[in-house]
Amino acid sequence: EPEVTQTPSHQVTQMGQEVILRCVPISNHLYFYWYRQILGQKVEFLVSFYNNEISEKSEIFDDQFSVERPDGSNFTLKIRSTKLEDSAMYFCASSVTSGGGGTQYFGPGTRLTVL
Amino acid sequence: QQQVKQSPQSLIVQKGGISIINCAYENTAFDYFPWYQQFPGKGPALLIAIRPDVSEKKEGRFTISFNKSAKQFSLHIMDSQPGDSATYFCAATIYGQNFVFGPGTRLSVLP
Numbered sequence: 001e002p003e004v005t006q007t008p009s010h011q012v013t014q015m016g017q018e019v020i021l022r023c024v025p026i027s028n029h030l031y032f033y034w035y036r037q038i039l040g041q042k043v044e045f046l047v048s049f050y051n052n053e054i055s056e057k058s059e060i061f062d063d064q065f066s067v068e069r070p071d072g073s074n075f076t077l078k079i080r081s082t083k084l085e086d087s088a089m090y091f092c093a094s095s096v097t098s099g100g101g102g103t104q105y106f107g108p109g110t111r112l113t114v115l
Numbered sequence: 116q117q118q119v120k121q122s123p124q125s126l127i128v129q130k131g132g133i134s135i136i137n138c139a140y141e142n143t144a145f146d147y148f149p150w151y152q153q154f155p156g157k158g159p160a161l162l163i164a165i166r167p168d169v170s171e172k173k174e175g176r177f178t179i180s181f182n183k184s185a186k187q188f189s190l191h192i193m194d195s196q197p198g199d200s201a202t203y204f205c206a207a208t209i210y211g212q213n214f215v216f217g218p219g220t221r222l223s224v225l226p
Contacts, residue, residue: 004158035214043151043159043204043216091158103149104214106158 002026004107006092012113013082021077021110023092032075033093033104034067036060043091049075082114117142119207121217128224134192136220138205141186145207150179150190151216153202162203163190195224 005024013019025032034046047057049067066078075094079086089111093104120139128134138148147166151159165172165179165188172179178191192199205217 033214042218043206043214045214045216093158103161103164106151106160108156109158 004092004094004105006090006107006110008110009108010111010113012115015084015114016081019079019082019112021079021090021092021112023075023077023094023107024073025075025092025094026105027073029094029096029105031055031095031097031104032067032069033095034077035091035093035106036088037091037109038088046077079112082112084114087112087114117215119205119215119217121205121220123220124218125221126223128195128222130195130197130224130226132195132224134195134199134222134224135189136203136205136222137187137189138217139185139187140207140215142207142209143186144209145215146210147208148179148181148188149206149208149214150177151204151206153204153219159204192222195222197224197226200224 004026007022011019032049035043036046037043045058047061047067048055064080068076089109091109092107095104122137149164150162152162153159163174163177163179165181167183170181176193181188200223202219202221204219206214208214
């Protein structure tokens with residue numbers, strides 16, 4: 001069964017450093033998403049991406065964040081200058097459609113630890 | 116108005132019992148209401164979902180009840196099993212975009 005994959009599974013970085021989290025969505029999916037989940041808290045939407053551009057973003061997704069689909073398979077989240085409060089699980093998701101309740105399939109997540 | 120409220124925060128049920136988790140929303144533009152199951156260290160996985168034109172949807176032991184006028188929906192897990200022990204999130208979305216998640220319910224099913 002196709003699945004969303006994410007690398008790395010755990011990333012440790014120093015405050016102020018740049019990190020890139022990588023995702024490979026399911027191959028025939030067209031819509032891509034990033035979410036984060038601070039330990040023990042709810043899942044929070046960051047950004048959705050379609051047709052090589054951001055279609056929606058939350059207030060969490062500020063200028064420190066960017067997304068890119070550098071090739072036909074990868075979807076990346078870049079945090080330019082990490083803060084302590086960026087420590088969280090970051091989940092990538094993808095869906096075939098967005099309308100009519102397009103089911104989003106989540107990857108296993110990347111645990112980001114900012115020291 | 117974008118919030119989804121969820122209760123209880125945690126739930127302990129005996130094996131074979133019924134687990135009930137409730138959610139409420141404000142934004143009447145939401146048009147899709149999925150439930151996700153999350154095991155420790157894993158991403159959320161879609162369990163079951165409903166659209167507001169349906170009052171109930173059942174898949175195996177899992178049932179969503181939807182009350183459009185009250186803006187509430189709930190997940191019922193019949194014959195709960197220890198393997199159902201996980202965190203459950205309700206969510207709501209408008210046209211499949213920007214899923215808003217509830218804060219989660221940690222379910223423990225005792226053997």
